[in-house]
Each structure stands twice: as C-alpha cells, then as structure tokens.
Amino acid sequence: MKFINLTRRTEIGANSYYLEIGRHRLLLDCGMHPKNTGEEALPNFKLTAGREIEAILISHAHQDHIGTLPLAMRRFPGARVFMTEATAEVGSVLLHNSVNVMTRQREEIGPPVAGLYPLFTHRETDRASERWRWCPLRQRISISGERAPQPQRISGLTFEFFDAGHVLGSAGVLLRAEGQTVFYTGDVNFDDQTIMEAAIFPQEKIDVLIVECTRGDHAKPADWTRAGEERRLAEALAAAFERGSCVLIPVFALGKTQEVLAMFYKFRRERRLPEFPIYIGGLSSKFTDIYDRRAHMTRRQLPRLQLMREVAPFILNDETIRDAPLRGGRAYVLSSGMMIPRTLSNVFARRLIENQQHSIFFVGYANPKSPAGLLRDTGTEGEVALDPDKPAQRIRCNIEQFQFSAHSTREALVDYATKLAPRKIVLVHGDPPAVEWMRATLTAELPDSEVIVPTPGVELEL
C-alpha cells in the first residue's frame, strides 16, 4: 500500500492524498487552498505523473476538499468520482461560485498567474458534475462502480461512506481490499452540533487510519458544553444589542452559517432574545436552501426547521455590503470564516473595527495567519491590516470568541484511534503544532501502532 500527501505543506490547505492499494490507484479529496493563488493553491498533482487514477473519493464539499476536482478530472479523465448526494449538490454550487471568484481574481493577481485564471469554467464544472456518482451512506460499493446485493462477494477494492457529522453530506471513507482496511476520516465531529448529529464511524478492525488533526493544538476546556456555549452566545448578543452594537459573526458559508442560524432560531423560540434582523451572504443563502430542501432526508437535529423561512435572514451581496447600515441590534453572519480579503466578512469588518460600539464574535476555526486569525489574536487596541492592499486599522470594536467548531476535539480523536488501535495512523489536515500534539499523544497511547506525519510529496509504504 502506498500513500503520498499531495498537500504542499503540513497544514490545512489544498487537502488531497494519493493512495495505492494493490493495483488500485485513488485520490482522496481534491482541495483548493482558501488563501493562496496559482500553483500554490493546488495539490501537487504532478507527483502522480505516470500513474492512472482509477477513482476520486470526495469526503465533503468544503473548498479545501473539493475545490480542484474539475482540474483533477481533467488530468485523470478515466477516473470515476464518488461522493454523497448532498455533497454533490453543495459541491456544484461551491465550484460555480469558485469560478466567479477566480474570474474576479484574474484582475487582481496580475500576470503570469492571471493568465491561468479561472482555473476551470462554468461549463467544465457542469460537465464534471454530470460524471459524479452519488453514493448512499453505509453501502459497500465496488471501486468499479457496481453496488452489490451481497457485498461480501464483491472482489477487488470496495469503499463505504460513513456519516462524519461535520457539515451536510460529509463522510468518512472505509476502503477494503485483499483483507486490508483503510479508513479516512475526512473532517469529522464526534459531538452533536445544533443541526448536525455526531459522526457514526466504523468500529471494526482498521489497519490504516488516516485522521484529520484540525484541533490538535487545543485542549477541550473541562467545563465546555455546547448548550453552555449557546447560552454564553445568547447572553453576549443580548448585552451587545443592549449597548447598541451591531454584531459581525464571520462564518464559513457551508456549515457554520446554518449552525448559527439554527442557534438564532432556538434563541428566539426560547425567548432568550427578542426578534432582531439577521443578514447573510448570497452563497450562504444558496447552501442554506440546500440544508432546507434536504432537511427531511438528512440525519440531523431540528429536521423540520426551514431556516430561510423561519429565521428569514436578509441577503447581502458584494455591492450591498458596502452600504449596509451599521445599525445596532443587527447580526451579520457573513462569510468567509477566515475573512479572506474582498469577501463580505472582510469588507464589513473593515467598516466596523474602528468603532468601539460594535462587536465581532468568532465562532469557529481560523488559520492564525488569515485576517480573522490576525484580528482575533491581536485583540482590541491593537492594529491590523485586514486587507494587505489597504492601510492598517486600529481595533476598537469589542471582540469575543466562542467555541462551536465543526471539528472533533483532539480528545475524541485520540479516543477513537485508541479504540481502533490500527497498525498505522497517518496524521493529516492540521497545522504543525496540532499534528505534533497528536503524534506525541498517539505514540504514547498506542506503542504498537506506527504514527506517521506524512512529509508532503514523499511516497510512503504503508
């Protein structure tokens, strides 16, 4: 069994992994780096030169897992592409949005990279998505595409998707071939969120576990509970509105937006907060529509909740964000979560950070080097340039942090790995301190397992 980490650095970037099991060659995920442009935004597909890829398996539709799928399909025209139906629906919206973003970037980044942009077109995205195969959870499927009534009789490599509890459609992938099993977690959450229910992952014998490490550098606070954190957010919003504050909550368009809207719905229903206007972006509203449409066919909490109808957010776009009123008592739940320059959350934050009346609440992961990470870590009274093309600003607004991560705690990841006690554990999808903590902890907990941090670009024999 061979493995190559195609991500360019040990980080959460353009996540993609090459896996060879016997004569089968696959890719797990094809992400795009959310911050970089050009070659630096892509997985290092060149490392697969001369190898025919038979299948591409996509764990979920976040940009850093699906963002370069049309490019990978161009490079490997014979590959079959598998994902859940919800991931396909969300993924197609995300990739079309990405074409628009890249078309805009073309003017900003300049030559020579600009000449390559957009890296794929709307038409190519449509053609690609017609070739995706939708797979249900918990069904053993042959990599050749057949679904067998008697799965144990399928020969060769099979895969099976397991609910990962991260965002709508997210799945872990269990691969079985020649008596060997490999499980790739994708992004996972072992705890319930407000909408998503906790992952249901395999408990059987696993030989190789490929596991995400996003929160490896954060200990779970002893007294943390989701209900307690929801209460803290409701109180903070009430206090901010009392002060006449308008509150910006930077979020990922997929997942965190819908979780925050569901919390707002609960706050109103439980009369913890009065009615207040809520604003989201256009892309977020498209994903929220999909959450609503699929509510009754998804394993989730609040299955009857229709967010667009019952929470009724107002929708902003690139133009209206510039003069949306900074009026107290309003909540702006805007992407991107990392406040990448020119996104709604970045544009809006630059309008409000110098005003001490207003507030920014962080609710999830942000890369420390991203504008959101810089702002969060600098804090009130510091200075920050949220857009490198614009002057730095003094931070006077109120900044608060809440923990509603869509990723597993490191403690739950270690518990899961310890229960499975696989022969090898491959640590991916984490910044270096996160991966390092996981390596040290798992090595101590599981002396008989080999714990591997895969150096980007180096072929490993598993």
Ligand SMILES: [Zn+2]
């Ligand atoms: Zn994700």
